[in-house]
Amino acid sequence: MSQPCAARPSASARPMHRAAPVTSATRRTGGRQGLEAERWPVDDGSLIYNAAMKPNSAQPDSLPVPDDIAFAHSRALAQRIAEEIAAAGGWLPFDRYMELALYAPALGYYSGGSVKFGRGPDDGSDFVTAPELSPLFAQVFARPVADVLDATGTRHVVEFGAGTGKFAAGLLRKLDTLGVGCARYTIVELSGELRERQRAILVQTAPELAACVEWVDAMPPRVDGVIVGNEVLDAMPVRLFARLGGLWHERGVAVADASRFVFADRPLAAAAVPAALASVPGQHDYVTETHDAAAAFVHTVCSVLCHGAAMFVDYGFPGAEYYHPQRSDGTLMCHYRHRAHGDPFLYPGLQDITAHVQFSAIGQAAHDAGAHLLGYTSQARFLVNAGMTDALAQLDPADPARFLPAANAVQKLLSEAEMGELFKVIAFRRGFDAALGAFERGDRSHML
Template structure:
């Protein structure tokens, strides 16, 4: 039995309908590989696996977000983990809206809609009158879940929400992207004995395999090459990493669109010097299926998430290049602490054990270095805001970018 078969056998098997979807997507990708001459860059494979219309992971009908594998989901995000995440995030959002004199919010990749419902409710409690809450999400299935969540959890505010298919040329307000950057397609590049290659995908048997091709060294690879050598003392026979063209382009688009207000991005990753540390010599590509992480992007195409850690120095440079200000950069733990997550938790009566203990445990996961607190970072850009917001006033790490 080959290793992929063993890995597949160790994970829950998909149902017949899901497997049929995956097989249809596999056939589509194989056709694209053939049309490209037998080799497809990995970012094109990842784009198809995640976003192929009707078949990709985010554009199809997979459950995606949830608390446990038994509900058919693959991973949990901070808004799913605790409603206190949205209630705390509402504070810097409120301050950014107030400081910029704006009243609109735009969220990318709104998941199940819990963050939108929580933010709308918390902002209303802070006496903020939102003109509109715009959601950008490619998945029709997720849009339906978002509508249902909003009607259930924020029925009086749901009318303020609209789903948009195209970005406006200009936007005044606050933009939010929670775990959006990590889901954008990445190129895979490999340095072998000093020579750079691009790692692509070929058809093999009934599935796929990696295949490397020599690649011309461009400015981005030169930058990576220098960062690897600067960060590490020992040489590497092989060093695998990612380039983040899609995330950089997205950041530039959002920061160009933002004419007044702020944009907050929350995701896992590192500044450049940490990103290219020896610990990540095999790259950061990771897959999530039924709450289990593994490294095989060819398992069940369209039914599993494929992600890569964010290189935040590049994101900062991309935003600032547009003329936006870097509002701040820090760990999720520091950001939430500064924003008053402990005060939000204290609103729950500790004697109400059934409510308080689960809430406290969830907050601990949001803040703990061993959980989400240190790996996840918050980076924000602004226009028309003097200084920063309170959530970045202590422990800002912009100097590390």
């Protein structure tokens, strides 16, 4: 066996408005958007913040109400979480709550079998990703993947967060067209339901190439080739922190009135405050996240990568922008039926919980694992560099039934007001030294 090298309304593309780039000098002075903080005394000196929208018992008017079966599913997960909170002494770090809400076996959002990815609310989905918007995304992404495979002489692709399988199918077809046939395509997927959806899509849309696809439920011990992950890092649990009255607290979860989840904050000793937070200017109340799980994941990915590249697409900011003093509400958001809101305690197991990616921390994790930065830029610049406008130009405008939907999707992928600016692409290399054309213009590596 190979040994590892030495040292994740209209259709909404997540997110929707919570963490837009800071453009105003005006800031809020406390509390998360949509939640009204209220202090509850408890024996250990923590502060409990009770959500005014009453999690688990009411919902914003704009959100549809789940059916009885879905409610029962959510109640079962809530009970599971409540039991763990009790076993932990009444307080659970938020990252553990988020892990259970998203990944608890058979009950979590990503393991419970519900539809996540789709084109709009009518299909029961909660959000749309780039591969669902347009097949051109995977086709264009295949070009830099092919460049790495050619430069390294490898023919192995590993994908995390394969969703419905449309990205894999489109990537395989385009690689074959480019003459860079993929001998082995590995999808790392824990969800049995998603595996079956991916398999069906591949058999339906790329039957001649499906035989090279394999599914595994753990990180391969060694990778020579390309690792890709689209909207993987944002779904990894984050730690929550709150600066209150000038002092930092870790924000966790407790149970109030024996039935409702609420935020509970524990003071941190100065030595326990993460370095990234200690440098946030000002003394005003401030809520934010750190991305320990995502950083650990990228470190592991870059450790098993021996000869090739790892590429990640996600929404987020470099550290200086992420921890800007005006971003005082943090970036935590939830998505349910293509609607975004700020209550992570609403419908546990039925809604997505996400946070923007802090790309400086991701870059540092890769560096610590021995990888080198290939590039960091906006999704729009990456796709244009890789040939998106040329790909669209190959479609016939005289065929409006095909051309207009494709043009609309490309506009969404590239527009600064949509996904083009907020979404970024970051890539790392090991075992080879070559530039990547997709980062040739507009590289922002200096901002990390």
